[in-house]
Amino acid sequence: MNIVIIGAGYGGLRAVEKLIKNKNIHITLIDSNPYHYMQTEAYGYIAGKYDICDITVDIKQWCIGFSKDIKFINEEAINIDPLQYEIETTNQTIKYDKLIIATGAKTNFPIFIDGLEENTYGVKVLDRAYELKTKFEHIIYKKVRHSGDKKFNVIIGGAGLSGVEIAAEMAYISKKFTKSSGIKYSNISIILIEAYDSILNGMDQYIINNTMKRLKSLGVDVMTKSFISSVQKDKVILQNNDEIEYDFMIFTGGIKADGLNDTFDVEKNKLNQFIVNKYLNINGYHDIYAIGDCAQIQDKNGNFLPPTSQIAEQCAQNVAKNIIATINGKKLEAYEGHIDGMFVALGGHYAVGNILNKFKVKGYLAYLLKKVITKMYHYGLILRLNNGYKLRK
């Protein structure tokens, strides 16, 4: 059976790992990028805590690391023909028996906020994260190079998980410079702007309260109930007409699925995510699955699940299991998504989180737990990659 997976993100790679074990399956993995981008670690990369090798893994080499062949096609998928069971990429047409769409999502820049997309950066793609890293580093460099008192403002629009993590890490790094190199770093202001009346809207109150405390202790200026009405080249204008000048601005206010989702004419929600059934099939197409951020994922009670890597990976596992069940003539299992826990990295060796929504943790212990989870994920990929080098020799 030929399985094609579009997207080598968290969901796509997990699907490969699970499906490869079956000898009757041939896998083709398609991604427009040659690397897997660990978005969950982007906050540390932007603030200068991690290098690019800490957040990317070469997909081709990772595929070679399996003892069985996986065909990796480094091209963009641009169209799906569900009647012909074909995918068109920028360079070729590929046939499938079963298709898994795992193309993720992009930053959503609402069009009613004038100037937002033109003047700000998202972090969902590596290119933007790289530009942000360079900009932040440049501010630090200017502070080291010139001992002037110039004030710098970094604005982060959107206090969800990614916005909060980036704000905390940047504030932590500039605080660290203040300690080692003097007061001139203290006038780098990190301003976090949120339209809702709380940061981390919808998350557990323990996480919200402790995140708020930590942000305050790092000197982040948190502005809730503040709606951005427009963005100009060097300033943000709020709905109450307040203006805030900035040196650069990051926008993490939400996501939207686009690209392939635009070209495939099936039912979608307001964020352009595919609507899927309990087996994660796109409605009407039992050989096409959509997983992770590109789809609207619900738990067994119909509650929407947040777009996270853990949900993308869970979806991948469920789909792989069902594809193998189909081959073996076994019963299919509905996806019963659940959040196993959540950790928010809050600068330096500090995090806050919960495990199984029961055990609350904060501080260094939470940081260590988060670190173990992300390191295990990264090491798993690196081990496979190194195996690829050995197999090639």
Ligand SMILES: Cc1cc2nc3c(=O)[nH]c(=O)nc-3n(C[C@H](O)[C@H](O)[C@H](O)COP(=O)(O)OP(=O)(O)OC[C@H]3O[C@@H](n4cnc5c(N)ncnc54)[C@H](O)[C@@H]3O)c2cc1C
């Ligand atoms: C700063 C930040 C912090 C985060 N922190 C956390 C966290 O702590 N915990 C957590 O669980 N989640 C976190 N998330 C969310 C998490 O990163 C996403 O939910 C996750 O990446 C979704 O996985 P995915 O497989 O659906 O898509 P992605 O990981 O986005 O992968 C999609 C892949 O598809 C490829 N692609 C897209 N379109 C095409 C096409 N047309 N043709 C070919 N290839 C294509 C892309 O190149 C990409 O490789 C964070 C996100 C950000 C930005």
